[in-house]
Amino acid sequence: MARGRIGISAEGQGGARPARAFFAFFATLAVALLSVAGDGNAQNPLNPATPEGTIKAQHGDWQLVCKPPAPGSKLETCALVQSVTAEDRNNVGLTVYFQKFSSGERVIRVFAPLGVLLPPGLGLKIDDKDVGTAPFLRCNQFSCYAQVVAEDKLIDLLKTGKNAIFVIFQTQEAGIGIPISLAGFGQALAALK
Numbered sequence: 001m002a003r004g005r006i007g008i009s010a011e012g013q014g015g016a017r018p019a020r021a022f023f024a025f026f027a028t029l030a031v032a033l034l035s036v037a038g039d040g041n042a043q044n045p046l047n048p049a050t051p052e053g054t055i056k057a058q059h060g061d062w063q064l065v066c067k068p069p070a071p072g073s074k075l076e077t078c079a080l081v082q083s084v085t086a087e088d089r090n091n092v093g094l095t096v097y098f099q100k101f102s103s104g105e106r107v108i109r110v111f112a113p114l115g116v117l118l119p120p121g122l123g124l125k126i127d128d129k130d131v132g133t134a135p136f137l138r139c140n141q142f143s144c145y146a147q148v149v150a151e152d153k154l155i156d157l158l159k160t161g162k163n164a165i166f167v168i169f170q171t172q173e174a175g176i177g178i179p180i181s182l183a184g185f186g187q188a189l190a191a192l193k
Contacts, residue, residue: 057191060184064191065097075102080188086178094166094178095143098150100192106150111143112136116168122146123167123175126157126182159186 056078057064066078078099085093095111110122121133131154134146148154158164165177 057188058184059188059191061181062184062188064188075193078192080185080192082180084178084180086176089176092168092170092176092178094168094180096166096180098189098192106155107147108150108154109145109147110134110166111145112168113143114139115170116144117170117172118144120169120172120175123165125165125167125177126161127163131157155189158182159189 053065053067055063056066059080062080062082064078065081066076068077069075070077080098081095082097083093083095085091092113096108097111098106098108100106112122116136118136118139121135123133124131134148136144136146138145150158159182161182164180164182166180167175167177169175
């Protein structure tokens with residue numbers, strides 16, 4: 001997300017509250033997509049045949065969620081997950097997850113609700129500093145998602161920052177800023193294998 005600058009008027013930046021009802025759905029969605037390296041061909045997370053993830057640890061506001069190894073692999077597939085809704089809009093929420101692949105590549109994937117305006121992409125601010133934007137890659141029947149490779153500079157900002165605000169647009173004129181807590185991200189990252 002280090003590329004590009006965003007100049008927006010973000011609404012709803014007053015805060016977010018954990019969304020337990022949304023978390024169950026979005027965490028299931030995120031876990032179902034963990035094995036998808038970016039092609040977006042995910043199974044329906046409400047399908048009982050989809051393997052469910054297990055919350056292995058809680059680090060601040062981040063959960064370490066893992067699912068059993070894929071066929072032919074000996075390692076679980078794990079990600080750091082956090083879900084929130086905008087304080088002033090209960091129907092607008094995000095799920096952010098961070099995954100490290102065996103190749104060493106680190107990816108941040110952010111799931112936004114259907115109806116998000118795609119061309120502006122997903123904006124990111126960390127501690128009120130514009131970090132950049134990322135395009136939405138794909139929408140399925142549950143959500144739309146943006147994904148970026150997390151380079152060292154971005155990871156350092158996430159580890160040392162206090163708050164991140166992801167910005168989505170539902171109209172061309174107004175962005176909705178949804179705060180994500182960075183509390184515990186550094187510890188959670190150290191626990192991610």
